[in-house]
Amino acid sequence: MNPRKRINTTTRKPYKHGDKPAPCDLPHKKGMVFARYMKDVIKLDGFYQEKWQTPLTVEQNAKKNKAHAIRHKPTKDNPGKMEKNPLTGELWKRGEICPKRGFFFNYEKNYVKNDGYFRTIFCKDFSDYHRRRIQNILTNKPGYCAKMGVDFNLDIEYLIHIFPDNFICPALGIKMEWQHIPNAPTSPSIDRIIPEKGYVKGNVVWISNRANIIKHNATISELKNITNWLDNSIRFGNS
Numbered sequence: 001m002n003p004r005k006r007i008n009t010t011t012r013k014p015y016k017h018g019d020k021p022a023p024c025d026l027p028h029k030k031g032m033v034f035a036r037y038m039k040d041v042i043k044l045d046g047f048y049q050e051k052w053q054t055p056l057t058v059e060q061n062a063k064k065n066k067a068h069a070i071r072h073k074p075t076k077d078n079p080g081k082m083e084k085n086p087l088t089g090e091l092w093k094r095g096e097i098c099p100k101r102g103f104f105f106n107y108e109k110n111y112v113k114n115d116g117y118f119r120t121i122f123c124k125d126f127s128d129y130h131r132r133r134i135q136n137i138l139t140n141k142p143g144y145c146a147k148m149g150v151d152f153n154l155d156i157e158y159l160i161h162i163f164p165d166n167f168i169c170p171a172l173g174i175k176m177e178w179q180h181i182p183n184a185p186t187s188p189s190i191d192r193i194i195p196e197k198g199y200v201k202g203n204v205v206w207i208s209n210r211a212n213i214i215k216h217n218a219t220i221s222e223l224k225n226i227t228n229w230l231d232n233s234i235r236f237g238n239s
Contacts, residue, residue, distance in 0.1 A: 003042045004157075006050065008034075015050070018058065033058055072111045072119075080112040083120055093180040095129070098122060103129035133178050134159050137190060141199055150198030159190070163206050171211035185210035 005014040010022040017036060021029040032052040041049035053061075074080045085092045085104075092104040101122035108119040123129035135156055145152035167176045167188075176188045189212045190204050197203045207215075215223070 003039070004047050005037055006047045021052075031055075069111070072113070074110065074112050078112055078116060080109065080118045081116055082107050083117050092120065095178055095180050105129065105132055130163075130178070131156070131160065133188075134163070141190070145199055150196070152199045153201060154190075154199050154204065158201055159204075159206075162204070163188070169208035169211055170205065171207045171215070174208055174210070176206070176208050183209055185213075191215065 007013065008015045008019055008022050009024055011019070015034040015037070017034065019034040021032060021034075029052055031054060033055050035051040035053045035058060038049040038051055043049055082091050084090060085096055085098075088096075092107070094104060094106065096104045098104060101120075102125060103123040105121040105123055108121055111119040113119055123132055138154060138156055138159060141154065142152055164170065164176070168174070169176050169186075174186060177184075177186045179187045185208065187209045188206050189209045190199065191207045191212050192199060193203050193205060218226075
């Protein structure tokens with residue numbers, strides 16, 4: 001059973017930080033506000049455990065977190081250093097595995113630890129890493145869609161649900177793999193089946209970046225014309 005976020009019946013969306021309790025949460029959450037979903041704790045009913053706090057506690061935590069961030073912000077005297085992978089002697093590459101910490105995700109370059117190194121983000125297992133990579137792609141899509149004037153209604157759970165279990169690109173039949181370099185041919189990418197419909201549920205599919213580049217915004221007719229032209233060119237060249 002996949003864990004779920006309980007829906008705020010007032011907004012009809014998952015709770016977000018600072019939300020007041022819906023009528024169904026009263027009276028036991030009266031005077032409190034929603035803080036976060038505790039994704040490391042899944043209840044017997046399949047929902048994530050929730051963290052609720054009093055507004056004063058939330059405000060105090062916000063001030064504490066802000067002060068903490070300022071203390072660890074890079075400065076001219078302490079610009080921060082990037083930790084190296086002890087097995088390779090080189091900087092960590094996204095996806096490399098640390099036996100104790102899991103899959104490397106990135107350097108947090110706005111946070112310098114007390115030892116002078118940037119904080120490093122690791123994922124405990126591949127499932128967590130896979131989710132973060134998908135979330136990374138999803139994060140930029142709303143802004144892109146607004147700029148391009150196309151519809152958008154995707155969410156992380158939907159994109160995980162439609163991802164091929166065998167990681168095979170349905171267009172080219174090749175294995176898709178998360179790479180540490182941008183736009184790698186075998187990296188997974190989201191593609192619109194009908195471009196003008198936008199990034200909406202039912203109109204997107206995961207294909208390799210190579211397939212996405214080949215397809216781009218071409219129509220079926222255009223792709224057929226290209227393949228027909230190539231077939232004719234090869235036959236002509238071999239005749």
